[in-house]
Amino acid sequence: MADYPKNAQRANARKGSRDVLSKxxxxxxxxxxxxxxxxGPAPDRLLFQPVDPYTPDKSVATSLAKGRLAIGDExxxxxxxxxxxxxxxxxxxxxxxxxxxxxWLRHLSALGDDGKPPxxxxxxxxxxxxxxxxxxxxxxFFVSERLIQLCAHHPLLLSGTDALWRSRVLACMAxxxxxxxxxxxRSATGFDRLMTALGLGIAGYSLPGCEGPAERGLExxxxxxxxxLRPDGGHVSRNPSRQLKLAxxxxxxxxxxxxxxxxxxxxxxxxxxRASAMASFFRCPDGRLVVFNGGYEDDARALIxxxxxxxxxxxxxxxxxxxxxxxxxxxxxxxxxDTADDSNSGHKSAGSLHFSSGRSRIITNCGNGTHRxxxxxxxxxxxxxxxxxxxxxxxTPFSFRNISHRRGEEAAGQLLEFERGIMTQQGEEASYxxxxxxxxxxxxxxxxxxxxxxxxxxxxxxxxRFHIHPDVRASLxxxxxxxxxxxxxxxxxxxxxxxxxxxxxxxxxxGSGGAPTASxxxxxxxxxxxxxxxxxxxxxxxxxxxxxx
Numbered sequence: 001m002a003d004y005p006k007n008a009q010r011a012n013a014r015k016g017s018r019d020v021l022s023k024x025x026x027x028x029x030x031x032x033x034x035x036x037x038x039x040g041p042a043p044d045r046l047l048f049q050p051v052d053p054y055t056p057d058k059s060v061a062t063s064l065a066k067g068r069l070a071i072g073d074e075x076x077x078x079x080x081x082x083x084x085x086x087x088x089x090x091x092x093x094x095x096x097x098x099x100x101x102x103x104w105l106r107h108l109s110a111l112g113d114d115g116k117p118p119x120x121x122x123x124x125x126x127x128x129x130x131x132x133x134x135x136x137x138x139x140x141f142f143v144s145e146r147l148i149q150l151c152a153h154h155p156l157l158l159s160g161t162d163a164l165w166r167s168r169v170l171a172c173m174a175x176x177x178x179x180x181x182x183x184x185x186r187s188a189t190g191f192d193r194l195m196t197a198l199g200l201g202i203a204g205y206s207l208p209g210c211e212g213p214a215e216r217g218l219e220x221x222x223x224x225x226x227x228x229l230r231p232d233g234g235h236v237s238r239n240p241s242r243q244l245k246l247a248x249x250x251x252x253x254x255x256x257x258x259x260x261x262x263x264x265x266x267x268x269x270x271x272x273x274r275a276s277a278m279a280s281f282f283r284c285p286d287g288r289l290v291v292f293n294g295g296y297e298d299d300a301r302a303l304i305x306x307x308x309x310x311x312x313x314x315x316x317x318x319x320x321x322x323x324x325x326x327x328x329x330x331x332x333x334x335x336x337x338d339t340a341d342d343s344n345s346g347h348k349s350a351g352s353l354h355f356s357s358g359r360s361r362i363i364t365n366c367g368n369g370t371h372r373x374x375x376x377x378x379x380x381x382x383x384x385x386x387x388x389x390x391x392x393x394x395x396t397p398f399s400f401r402n403i404s405h406r407r408g409e410e411a412a413g414q415l416l417e418f419e420r421g422i423m424t425q426q427g428e429e430a431s432y433x434x435x436x437x438x439x440x441x442x443x444x445x446x447x448x449x450x451x452x453x454x455x456x457x458x459x460x461x462x463x464x465r466f467h468i469h470p471d472v473r474a475s476l477x478x479x480x481x482x483x484x485x486x487x488x489x490x491x492x493x494x495x496x497x498x499x500x501x502x503x504x505x506x507x508x509x510x511g512s513g514g515a516p517t518a519s520x521x522x523x524x525x526x527x528x529x530x531x532x533x534x535x536x537x538x539x540x541x542x543x544x545x546x547x548x549x
Contacts (some may be wrong), residue, residue, distance in 0.1 A: 026135045035132065037182070038175045041209030042167060048206040048259045050252040052152040053305035056110035064104055065111070065118040071095045072371030082118060083125035091136045094371040100137045101145035105153040119156045123169065131172050133179070140183045141192045143176050144199030148252075151206045174210055177203045181213035184220055191235070191242055194228055197221040198249040205256040218265065221253070225271060233274030234323030238340060240282035241295035241368075247272070247279040247306045255309075276310035279303065281320055281327065282336075286359040290336050291511035292325075293347045294368040294381070298513065319407065326407060328414045332358045333442025339405040339418050350403065351418055351434050352386035355445055355543065360487040361469040362543065363387050367511030380510060387467050389432065389449065392525075395461035398424045398454070400432070413439040422454070430454045443548035449539045451526075459537055462526040466495070466541075467507050470519040476504040483522055485543075492546035499539060501528040 028034050063069060067079040074095040076088045089095040098104070104122070108115035130137045150157070150173055158166050180200045187193040197220035204214025228236050235243050250272045257264045280303070282289045287300035318327045324340025334356045342350040355363040366385035369376025383390035391397065401421030408415045415437050422430040430453030437446045449464055468474050473486040482496040483504060495502075507521035524539050531537070 029133045029135060029138070038178045040174060040178055043170045043174055043208045043210075044167070045170070045208070046151060046154055046206050047208055048151070048202075048256045049154065050148065050152045050202055050206070050256065051305070052106050052109075052149070053248060053302040054106060054299045055301045056107045058107070058110045060104070061107035061111050061115060064107065065115070069095065069098075069104075071098045073373060082121050083128075085122065086125055086129055096136075097142070100142045102149035103145070105149045105156060109153050109156050116156055116159070119153075120161075123157050127168065127172060131168075138176070138179060140180060140185075140187045140196045143180045144184070144196040144203075147173060147176060147180070147203035148199050148249075151203060170207070173203070174207050177207055177210045177213050181216045184217065190224065190228055191237060194221065194224040194246070195249060197224055198246075198253050201253045202249070202256045205253075205260050205262075218253075218257075222265070222267065225267075229271065229275065230322040232317075232320050232322040233271070233276075233278035234320055235275075235278075238293045238323055238325075238338075238345075239295045240279070240289040240292055241298050243275070243282065243295075244279045244289060244298055244302060244306060247275040247310075248302060250275055251306070251309045273310055276306050277317075278320065278323065279306045280310070281317065281325070283307075284354075284356055284359075284361065285332075285334060286356075286361070290354045291365050291367050292336075292338055292352070292354070293345070293349055294370070296367050296511045296513040326405070326416055328416065328436075328438045329442075330413065330438050330440050331442035333438055333445065335416075335436065335438050335445060337416060337418065337436065339403065339416075341403045343400065347381045347386075348383040349386045349388065350400065350420065351432075352388040353436070354387075357442065357487060357491055357493070357545065358489050360471065360489045360491065362472060362485065362487065362493065363466050364469050364509070364511060366467055366507065366509060367513075369510055372510070372516070376510070376516075384465065385467075387465055389434070389462065389464055392461045392463060392527075397458040397461045398422045398430070411440065413437055413444075422451075424454065424458055428453065428455075441548060443545035445543040447541050449524075449541075451537045452535060454537065456531045459531055460527040464524040464539060464541075466522040466524075467509070468520045468522065470509045470517045474504060474520050474522070476502065494544050494546060495522055495541065496544070497524055497539065497541040499524045499528050499541070500530075501525070 067082045067085065068077045069075065072094045074089060074093050076085060076095065078084050078088065086099065089099065105119060108119045157169055184196045184200050185193065187196045197217050200217030201214050201221060204210040204217055230236060235246055254264055254268055254272050283303055284290055287303060288297040289295060289303065291297060324338060326337045326339055328335040336354045338349045338352045340350060342348050352365055353363060365387055366380050369380045379385065401423055404419050406417045418434045420432045422432055424430060433450040435448040451459060451462065471488045475484050477483065480502050482494055483502060485493040485495060487493065503523040503525065505521050505523050507519045509517045509519040524541065526537060
């Protein structure tokens with residue numbers, strides 16, 4: 001407590017420094033000296049139109065055209081006054097980000113000619129407010145995402161319009177590109193810097209006269225990729241949704257360079273192939289992504305685009321060594337397990353799993369809370385939000401150490417062992433082993449969770465969670481030793497365990513990218529067992545398809 005005043009003073013000093021720096025940047029950005037640096041050749045057309053592979057939503061477009069929009073917990077309604085939509089959201093919310101990234105252009109494009117009037121109204125009102133410069137709207141990541149959308153959907157804004165309007169829009173795009181070449185390094189996070197660099201390259205090669213900024217973006221992307229891309233092509237965040245976006249953006253940059261007749265740098269084509277293969281690694285039989293480490297199911301159409309445009313036939317792999325994922329496929333069964341060390345990760349997901357049968361997901365993780373605020377983001381990153389070992393509320397009896405994993409295959413099935421060292425609060429060393437076996441017909445997933453070297457009072461705070469996908473109907477048997485699961489594909493499954501008192505509890509699912517969906521979870525509590533003074537504790541469980549019993 002004695003250090004609290006000093007810590008508060010340091011925090012206030014940092015905040016004061018950031019405020020001063022923000023004011024200086026604002027004054028510089030609005031100054032005629034900086035505005036003069038953004039001048040350059042005025043383009044009269046675009047030389048490349050990147051393809052937007054994500055699926056548009058007509059319902060979002062129809063609602064937006066009427067002045068209504070909801071993102072996360074924020075919503076606006078300015079029916080009849082669409083041009084005032086920019087004045088409503090606060091600058092630090094997801095709605096502001098969504099609007100200023102121009103993601104809405106994708107959805108309005110689905111309306112065809114009916115989408116042109118609202119798109120041009122929104123564009124004109126944005127230009128009236130932010131055409132020259134804005135400290136918030138011209139943040140590097142916003143500018144990069146906005147330019148990508150403008151390049152991809154420019155016919156919606158420019159087709160059939162007069163020369164004056166075309167000149168105004170294209171000149172503003174060129175100014176933003178030159179601004180981005182000077183400020184891309186200021187993006188808040190590593191992933192934002194990488195996306196901003198790739199966006200700068202694509203926009204620069206799309207606009208005539210912006211080849212210089214494009215080269216800057218390409219060089220910055222090279223540096224960031226060296227830092228952020230693992231040897232197996234996975235992004236360091238280990239987030240499947242980010243992996244998909246990265247692969248798509250790399251493919252678009254490669255196409256932009258080739259469309260201009262330039263020779264792509266030697267490193268780019270190889271990286272495109274590796275990143276695309278890693279994005280395909282996360283694909284489920286339903287065509288969407290598995291949910292791990294802040295990702296969500298995402299867009300099946302975008303994932304197909306990655307696989308189609310990867311540039312080469314890359315052999316599928318079952319083990320992403322550097323990203324830390326194992327994949328086990330047998331007939332209709334698919335098991336993906338996170339085996340990486342999460343000690344320094346924002347998401348405590350080590351040992352968590354995804355299990356599906358055919359196109360139906362059975363066990364998953366809770367997803368991300370990107371658009372739900374800080375409380376949601378923090379909660380969904382904890383162990384409780386993953387299908388893995390966790391602790392009773394308010395109890396953290398030990399911390400994890402080193403990780404090892406082993407895998408074996410035979411005609412009868414596949415075995416994966418995931419082991420971690422443990423250090424108790426009393427300084428005692430112990431171990432945790434998760435053993436998973438998937439049968440060759442995909443109808444039987446057996447698991448065993450073994451804790452060795454822990455005292456009874458430590459064991460009593462341990463539990464295992466299995467988060468059930470919201471499309472699955474679950475019912476607990478009367479003896480509380482098994483759970484019956486009915487999948488959307490009409491398959492019946494049974495979860496059984498040696499636990500004498502299974503619990504079917506409430507859960508929440510944010511993996512679809514929209515509003516949280518109520519779901520359920522199966523919970524095994526170590527305290528439900530008759531704990532004895534023994535060195536080894538074992539919780540056994542299994543998922544079995546009923547027609548295979």
